[in-house]
Amino acid sequence: MHFGDYQNSIYMGGLAGVMPRWPVDFANLKARAEEAMSPSVLSYVQGGCGDEWTQDVNASAFRNWGMIPRMMVDCSVRDLSIDLFGLKLPTPVFMAPIGVNGICTEDGHGDLAAAQASARTGVPFCASTLSNDPIEEVAAAQGDTPGFFQLYTPNDEALAASLVGRAERAGYKALVVTLDTWVTGWRPRDLNTANFPQLRGAVLQNYFSDPVFRARLAVPPEENPQAAILEWVGVFGKVLSWDDLPWLRSLTAMPLVLKGICHPDDARRAVDLGVDAIYCSNHGGRQANGGIAAIDLLAEVVAAAGSTPVLFDSGVRSGSDVIKALALGAAAVGIGRPYAYGLALGGADGAEHVLRSILAEADLLMAVNGYPSVSTVREAGALRQSL
Numbered sequence: 611m612h613f614g615d616y617q618n619s620i621y622m623g624g625l626a627g628v629m630p631r632w633p634v635d636f637a638n639l640k641a642r643a644e645e646a647m648s649p650s651v652l653s654y655v656q657g658g659c660g661d662e663w664t665q666d667v668n669a670s671a672f673r674n675w676g677m678i679p680r681m682m683v684d685c686s687v688r689d690l691s692i693d694l695f696g697l698k699l700p701t702p703v704f705m706a707p708i709g710v711n712g713i714c715t716e717d718g719h720g721d722l723a724a725a726q727a728s729a730r731t732g733v734p735f736c737a738s739t740l741s742n743d744p745i746e747e748v749a750a751a752q753g754d755t756p757g758f759f760q761l762y763t764p765n766d767e768a769l770a771a772s773l774v775g776r777a778e779r780a781g782y783k784a785l786v787v788t789l790d791t792w793v794t795g796w797r798p799r800d801l802n803t804a805n806f807p808q809l810r811g812a813v814l815q816n817y818f819s820d821p822v823f824r825a826r827l828a829v830p831p832e833e834n835p836q837a838a839i840l841e842w843v844g845v846f847g848k849v850l851s852w853d854d855l856p857w858l859r860s861l862t863a864m865p866l867v868l869k870g871i872c873h874p875d876d877a878r879r880a881v882d883l884g885v886d887a888i889y890c891s892n893h894g895g896r897q898a899n900g901g902i903a904a905i906d907l908l909a910e911v912v913a914a915a916g917s918t919p920v921l922f923d924s925g926v927r928s929g930s931d932v933i934k935a936l937a938l939g940a941a942a943v944g945i946g947r948p949y950a951y952g953l954a955l956g957g958a959d960g961a962e963h964v965l966r967s968i969l970a971e972a973d974l975l976m977a978v979n980g981y982p983s984v985s986t987v988r989e990a991g992a993l994r995q996s997l
């Protein structure tokens with residue numbers, strides 16, 4: 611099925627009296643998810659730092675950018691595929707790592723559901739270190755779709771090596787090291803309700819199943835979960851510096867990606883030190899409030915990265931946002947909160963629906979705007995719109 615055919619399938623379903631099960635746009639999806647999710651999970655997923663200014667401008671800043679359509683271009687067939695890490699991917703989109711996918715579905719297996727949505731759509735899933743199911747099982751559920759593994763670097767180097775080795779053996783195709791979260795940001799929604807799911811033992815299965823982590827415990831997590839959770843708190847975050855990059859590199863033969871780079875100088879430094887890709891993101895405004903909208907920083911990071919690919923997320927809500935990020939130079943675009951809402955509404959089906967809606971809009975926009983391929987989107991670029 612071509613990605614744009616999702617629209618046709620919805621219209622045709624309507625003729626037969628069947629309406630889409632979930633909204634195709636973010637605002638209505640979010641409203642539905644607000645009704646469906648438990649207050650605790652909703653607060654964790656929806657919340658951000660401080661008064662959520664950065665989180666809000668991440669999304670609204672897309673409105674400052676616009677495209678110019680080209681006419682009389684044969685766009686009857688669009689090619690949404692990209693080459694990344696030597697992989698041929700059918701779309702320029704991936705699922706950003708979300709550490710609480712597991713608890714977004716009622717059965718507690720949201721990571722497997724996300725992986726199934728990835729398997730069905732060909733959209734790579736970047737699996738978080740925080741997971742309710744071990745990486746090996748998540749990888750198996752991703753089917754033939756390549757996946758990436760996101761590492762929260764623990765302060766125990768042997769544990770870091772163990773997690774990365776497991777990911778590599780499970781078949782992951784890239785290692786994404788998140789730089790901006792060795793400590794949790796100031797999140798009033800969660801603080802006001804003392805809401806931190808990890809402290810209740812959620813989403814720690816990659817640790818609890820790890821031989822190096824288990825060797826640190828006097829008794830197994832199954833016997834004393836509380837002690838295992840406290841051990842996790844102590845080991846979770848290593849303060850990384852540029853001097854750690856050779857060590858990170860030495861952990862794996864997988865392509866190495868640094869997530870959280872927003873400054874062009876940091877991008878240059880990472881490229882000089884030989885990383886395979888930059889991941890421009892401010893963690894969806896969940897780590898530091900007051901930061902500039904990530905999309906407004908993308909073009910400069912791309913310029914600084916030269917020929918090194920730049921992945922992007924933060925504030926992507928629609929197919930139009932995907933196209934704008936590509937036009938500003940992103941090599942691939944990460945979807946975050948929207949698919950988490952999809953998981954909460956309908957598990958793998960819900961997440962698949964969200965991805966298909968975003969991809970259908972992106973594909974149709976390329977059709978109407980005269981962009982037959984992702985490279986033509988890039989060539990067309992996007993302009994700043996002063997309102």
Ligand SMILES: Cc1cc2nc3c(=O)[nH]c(=O)nc-3n(C[C@H](O)[C@H](O)[C@H](O)COP(=O)(O)O)c2cc1C
Binds near residue numbers: 708760894926
């Ligand atoms: C609930 C939630 C959990 C997240 N967990 C992780 C994580 O485990 N690892 C990580 O690198 N980023 C994590 N992120 C950040 C996302 O990968 C991504 O950067 C962010 O969602 C982009 O913002 P947006 O969803 O508003 O578009 C998380 C984001 C959310 C919303």
Ligand SMILES: O=C(O)C(=O)c1ccccc1
Binds near residue numbers: 709793808896
């Ligand atoms: O909630 C998050 O955004 C996140 O990535 C995280 C993961 C572990 C600890 C703290 C924050």
